[in-house]
Amino acid sequence: MISYQWASAGIGIIIAGTILLLVMRDRLHSRYALWWLPVAVIICVLGISPDINNAIGSTLGISYPPVLPLIVASVLMIVKILLMDLNASRMERVLQRLVQRIAILESDSDERRDRRRVVD
Amino acid sequence: MLRCKLPLQYNLHASSQALTSQSVVPLVILPAHNEDQTIGLLVDEIVTRVGWPVVVVDDASSDQTAAIAARAGAHVISLAVRLGAWGSVQTGIHYAGSRGFDYVVTMDADGQHDVMSLASVFQPVATGSTDVAIGACPQRVSGLKRFTWHLFRSITGLKIEDLTSGLRAYNRKSLDVLESPEATLLEYQDIGVLLLLRFAGCSITEVAVDMQPRRNGRSRVFPTFASVLYYVMYTLLICVGKRKAQ
CATH class of the missing domain: 1.20.5 (Single alpha-helices involved in coiled-coils or other helix-helix interfaces)
Structure with a gap:
């Protein structure tokens, strides 16, 4: 069974890779990639280390992070x-x-x- | 023919005497979408009876509007895609600027406006007493429309009796405002245009004119109830969003 962390990280890597590919093939304007790449990075990071989310959620007082x-x-x-x-x-x-x-x-x-x- | 009167305080220029010197000749702009029934006669009347140059902006018509207008003596500008009445008028205004015209008179191409009213509407602009003159006939509209206009006037503070009349005269000061990118995305040539002109410090006057019922049937701008509803919601948004304190 694949760990959900690897699944999230994998999704983030696929999104980031797709965005880079679209930019390289001139299908996506670089300006818009500046929005999507950080999104992909955040997905990867949260997927690999969900404790970050729990820590932030607890700090903000969210009962269900x-x-x-x-x-x-x-x-x-x-x-x-x-x-x-x-x-x-x-x-x-x-x-x-x-x-x-x-x-x-x-x-x-x-x-x-x-x-x-x-x-x- | 509707005999139209404005309330006394707006009836500043009821005279129909023409006053056009040789050096002050306006360009007449007719926005037209599928008006082949009326455009030929209208252009011919303007050219022969008034003697001013005419440009017809063909708003992607599917009939013979452009060809008939050209045969009647108008310069025709054909838009590749439909931009609507205001987009067409603005195209004509750009053209007027490129040809060195300092004055423009716009009118509808559906035969509602009397050609001989052009001179009386242009007169206060030509003499410099106002930047914009509107040919007004508020009696032509239904009670519901007049109530809607009252609502728009209340929200915006615009003291204009006939808010949607397409019979207008503009001078260079007002044309510069209407050529701007800010004026481009307006969807109708009434409240948004008038508010833009007011914010730019242009004076606006109304002139009582006579109008005729539309010669060929229903409105091109509001063919369905849904389009009327959209217009009311859109205009309310413009009124609230773009009004400023007097």
Whole structure:
């Protein structure tokens, strides 16, 4: 039977390895890897040494320390989703201005082409 | 034709006399999505009766709006994807800036606005007495909509009778505000735009104009109840989030 510590550590190593692979293949922007790599490291560390979690939980007055990673994970997910929406808003603004600029350039190009036809 | 009156304190420029000197010519912007039934006549009327240059921003129409507008004498800008009424107007504003226009008049392409109102709406902006003029006809809307406007006015402190009129005139000061990235993600051209202009210190005036019922059926902006609900929730959020103390 595989110890749960090895299972957690293994999951963390797989996640970290996957992230590194995605960065190396230019599939994941390095900026986002800065978020995911620490997450993978934390999973590995907690998996290998769950006593750290118990110590932190006891210090914070949590009666059932194993719930602490779940709470932290939930908060981090909310923060991550909010950051994604902020980024999506920024990209939407950029995209909209790009669409507007292209449309104006296309209309200018069409106008010049029509004028050349008239001259010819 | 709806004869429209504003309450006395807003009825500052009810005259319909045209006042356009040769050096003060605005660009008329018509945002249009699938308006091939009305756009040709409208552009032709503006070109022949008012004599101002017209740009039609074709908001990814699936009909012949762009071709008909071009034949009628408008310069047409066709968007590759649908950006909505405000995105289309902002495109026209960018174009106006690139062509050196210091004044812009916007109007709807569905035939609601009387072409001869353009001059009366533009007049206070041309003379420099205001930065933005809105062609207002609050009597055109239903009681429920007027109640909703009252709610928005109460929250924002905006003293505008006709909040959603698309018939507006802008000068360079207000156009600079509306070209900004901050104005890009607004979804509608009413409360958000007006609040942005107010925060930038632009003066806003209303001009009583006559309006006609929409020539071809239902609203393009609010075709379903769900879209109306979304608009109300979105606008309430804008009102609460972007209001500042007077």
